[in-house]
Amino acid sequence: MxxxxxxxxxxxxxxxxxxxxxxxxxxxxxxxxxxxxxxxxHPQTAEADLTGNIGLGSQEHLLEELSSLDERRAKVxxxxxxxxxxxxxxxxxxxxxxxxxxxxxxxxxxxxxxxxxxxxxxxxxxxxxxxxxxxxxxxxxxxxxxxxxxxxxILMVPGAFTHPQRVMIAFDGSKTTRKGVEMLAQSPLFKGVSCDVVMVGADTGDLRAQLEWALTTLRNAGHDAEGDIVVGEVEEALRSWQQDHEIDMVVMGAYGHSRIRHLLVGSTTTSVLRGATVPVLLLR
CATH class of the missing domain: 3.40.50.620 (HUPs)
Known part of the structure; x- marks a missing residue:
């Protein structure tokens, strides 16, 4: 299929x-x-044990009523x-x-x-x-x-949907997020869409090189791309960038090797998705 x-x-x-x-x-x-x-x-009657609660005759009658109610509920x-x-x-x-x-x-x-x-x-x-x-x-x-x-x-939609004009990818240089950048660059989903690449951490030479790779990959594919390395808590840093730069879709990898990894494998996943006001595309 x-x-x-x-x-x-x-x-x-x-x-x-x-x-x-x-x-x-x-x-x-x-x-x-x-x-x-x-x-x-999931019928409630199958899980209920009413033995001894009331007389056996009445119990049997009530179980039949509950079963009938489940059937009607399922049809509705x-x-x-x-x-x-x-x-x-x-x-x-x-x-x-x-x-x-x-x-x-x-x-x-x-x-x-x-x-x-x-x-x-x-x-x-x-x-x-x-x-x-x-x-x-x-x-x-x-x-x-x-x-x-x-x-x-997975594309999570938190409300009304509009065609994205500017997307942000949370990037940490990991294999998954590098694939995410390559997907962004080539996918017909994002043809003509501006792309922001955001890294969270210390502004080291290694991270700067990773960022430049990502921006070059996107620009070579014809995208208007910009990005930076920001310091702070991951969730807040990403949220601030999204709000300040009028991002209308966030793209994130499912796994990574840095703090961004915890966005999708720990409790931070819930926090990021809970606070989302724009669609979030989760890459596997």
Whole structure:
């Protein structure tokens, strides 16, 4: 099966942005687009042990009622999901996608994506799901689990999506972030987009050489590129650069050999994604 852009949608406030980001990626990559909705049907009755709580006859009756309720809930959830998929495909069609596909699966989002991973070129999903808190800095547990389990690039959309004009890559000279720079330079996703390269640490000769390599690679590919080495805490330094330079997408590698590594393999991952106000593309 051809690798595709896959967008995981639900009834959250992020789904329209996810849809628009997926359309952008699909068109830029000239890759098929598929919308995915996962119905998490984990019946409560199977896990409940009510023995001894009430009379056996009443208990049996209540278990039957609970089972019937689970079945009705599942049917409603499936129908609800089909409506979401229909709306998403219509929105994508209006934006020029000729044949967007849709899939509905039962299970958990993480397990479903693991099964479909070989078909995914880029995964697009929102900052949190519909069941999560609406606090602006709350990060969905599904997103954290997906980031840690997937081996495909992930585009996280924290709100409305607009086509990026200036992106920032958090660079530390590691193998993964060097590949990230090369991807930025050549990917049709970023054709004509200005690129900022930001390193966090002491301004040493080695880091300066790494930075110059990155800038040269981007400029040789036709990009308007600038960057610098900044001192400070990684999260705050990256956030300040993004805000000061009107960055509308952040690109980060999944692993590195410096402090930036902890952005994606430790608790700092949550902090960076939680505070994101622009889409973040996570590279694997």
């Amino acid at each position: 051809t690798e595709q852009v896959m967008a995981a949608i639900d009834g959250s406030q992020f789904s329209e942005g996810v849809c628009d980001g997926a359309v952008w990626a699909s068109q830029a990559l000239d890759a098929p687009l598929t919308f995915l909705h996962v119905v998490d049907n 959830a499936q129908e609800y999901g089909r409506g979401l998929l229909k709306s998403a495909t219509e929105r994508a069609t209006e934006q020029g996608i000729s044949e967007p596909a849709s899939r509905q699966r039962n299970g958990t989002l993480v397990e479903t994506l693991a099964e479909l991973e070989d078909d995914i070129r880029l995964l697009v999903l929102g900052k949190r799901g519909e069941s999560a808190s609406h606090a602006s800095e709350h990060l969905g547990t599904n997103l954290e689990r997906v980031v840690r389990s997937m081996h495909r690039p």
